[in-house]
Amino acid sequence: MKPLNIEICDVTLRDGEQTPGVSFSCKEKVEIATLLDEIGIEMIEAGFPAVSENEKHCVKTIANLGLDARISGFCRAKKPDIQDAIDCGVDMVSIFIPTSELHVRLKFKKPREQVLEESLEMIDYARDHGTQVRFAAEDASRTDIPFLKKVYQRAAERGAVLLSYADTVGCLIPSEMHAVMAELVSSVDRPFCAHCHNDMGCAVANTLTAAEAGAFQLHTTVNGIGERAGNTSLEELLIILWTKKGIDRYDLSKLTELSHLVEKYSGIFLPRNKPVTGELAFSHESGIHIAAILDDPSAYEYFSPDLVGGTRHFILGKHTGKKALEHVVASLGCELTEKQICAVLDLVKDHSEQKCNITPEVLRKLIRKVKESPA
Numbered sequence: 242m243k244p245l246n247i248e249i250c251d252v253t254l255r256d257g258e259q260t261p262g263v264s265f266s267c268k269e270k271v272e273i274a275t276l277l278d279e280i281g282i283e284m285i286e287a288g289f290p291a292v293s294e295n296e297k298h299c300v301k302t303i304a305n306l307g308l309d310a311r312i313s314g315f316c317r318a319k320k321p322d323i324q325d326a327i328d329c330g331v332d333m334v335s336i337f338i339p340t341s342e343l344h345v346r347l348k349f350k351k352p353r354e355q356v357l358e359e360s361l362e363m364i365d366y367a368r369d370h371g372t373q374v375r376f377a378a379e380d381a382s383r384t385d386i387p388f389l390k391k392v393y394q395r396a397a398e399r400g401a402v403l404l405s406y407a408d409t410v411g412c413l414i415p416s417e418m419h420a421v422m423a424e425l426v427s428s429v430d431r432p433f434c435a436h437c438h439n440d441m442g443c444a445v446a447n448t449l450t451a452a453e454a455g456a457f458q459l460h461t462t463v464n465g466i467g468e469r470a471g472n473t474s475l476e477e478l479l480i481i482l483w484t485k486k487g488i489d490r491y492d493l494s495k496l497t498e499l500s501h502l503v504e505k506y507s508g509i510f511l512p513r514n515k516p517v518t519g520e521l522a523f524s525h526e527s528g529i530h531i532a533a534i535l536d537d538p539s540a541y542e543y544f545s546p547d548l549v550g551g552t553r554h555f556i557l558g559k560h561t562g563k564k565a566l567e568h569v570v571a572s573l574g575c576e577l578t579e580k581q582i583c584a585v586l587d588l589v590k591d592h593s594e595q596k597c598n599i600t601p602e603v604l605r606k607l608i609r610k611v612k613e614s615p616a
């Protein structure tokens with residue numbers, strides 16, 4: 242398979258922050274941007290400057306951090322929005338327009354052609370002020386292809402350096418994404434961005450497929466936060482790029498720290514079994530699994546927790562086996578006979594079946610009980 246030519250644009254600080262109820266402080270945005278930069282993310286969408294004075298201040302602060310990542314500001318196709326972003330000193334403005342009949346009808350009381358013409362003038366405006374332009378088609382996935390091609394062709398002619406295809410309502414499945422992205426990439430000579438939402442749970446798969454079809458810039462958010470069901474999860478996409486595509490230039494060891502930071506600052510709690518960074522991502526209870534993992538973790542872990550800065554946990558419960566229990570008991574510094582191990586194991590299973598968590602304290606109590614009982 243052809244190696245992928247891609248870069249990541251993380252939009253946690255813009256689309257991620259559009260998650261209902263989420264608002265990052267400037268300090269929080271700076272911390273998140275700094276970690277994204279340390280991981281090696283090539284572009285960071287720092288915010289939507291026209292939202293508020295505070296937002297402008299945050300975007301400007303991030304643009305002035307001197308990060309390696311290019312910084313972009315999100316804008317409607319309106320001069321004041323673009324001027325706000327330019328005033329922040331961003332490397333690039335991301336100008337978006339809706340392109341589907343539905344969106345244009347709802348938002349503008351004029352024909353699509355006219356909306357497009359007026360928006361193209363905004364590309365000139367930004368470029369005249371020395372700023373690069375990423376031109377985004379909102380609701381592209383529900384836009385008829387002939388009009389969409391015209392939008393991208395015209396934006397490319399006017400000097401947009403990146404063209405964004407947004408699956409705004411997450412309505413695509415991977416085969417559809419592949420077909421449309423391949424067609425766009427072969428008809429317009431400019432790098433494409435894939436911006437996917439997760440309404441049907443396909444955001445990561447669609448983004449990967451878009452890359453396989455030739456998209457260059459892949460949009461992500463940390464923990465997949467974002468409007469409604471969110472966006473493409475950064476940590477899930479990066480692990481796929483590492484394991485399947487040989488892309489090893491990102492520092493994945495910081496992913497768990499970043500994920501937990503965004504969890505804390507967003508207040509959007511991770512599902513315990515969230516891939517890559519969830520509490521259970523490297524937790525094992527089944528006796529058969531742990532018995533094998535003690536010899537070689539790759540038996541039940543496709544990638545190591547060390548790779549992503551995570552930790553392996555052995556959980557005791559109903560499904561525990563003798564080898565797992567012996568290992569945990571030894572790690573507590575206790576020594577038990579074979580008979581005592583079997584007795585503790587029975588108690589562990591019994592307690593777990595009564596929905597009691599086997600914490601180290603509980604385990605110590607069970608061990609004491611067995612040791613004190615007459616042989």
Ligand SMILES: CC(=O)SCCNC(=O)CCNC(=O)[C@H](O)C(C)(C)COP(=O)(O)OP(=O)(O)OC[C@H]1O[C@@H](n2cnc3c(N)ncnc32)[C@H](O)[C@@H]1OP(=O)(O)O
Nearest residue numbers: 256259289291292316317318319337338339348349379409
């Ligand atoms: C798919 C996406 O994620 S798009 C980004 C969505 N993000 C957000 O909306 C979050 C930030 N938004 C905000 O803070 C506010 O909505 C603001 C500051 C942008 C605008 O606020 P207001 O001026 O009060 O406008 P309001 O939100 O009520 O309506 C949106 C206006 O933007 C216009 N608009 C929407 N998209 C675009 C666009 N791409 N280009 C130009 N104008 C647009 C609408 O037509 C409407 O215009 P109108 O006020 O003349 O009717």
Ligand SMILES: O=C(O)CCC(=O)C(=O)O
Nearest residue numbers: 377379380405407409436
């Ligand atoms: O394509 C983009 O850059 C973003 C547009 C967007 O946020 C969306 O349509 O969901």
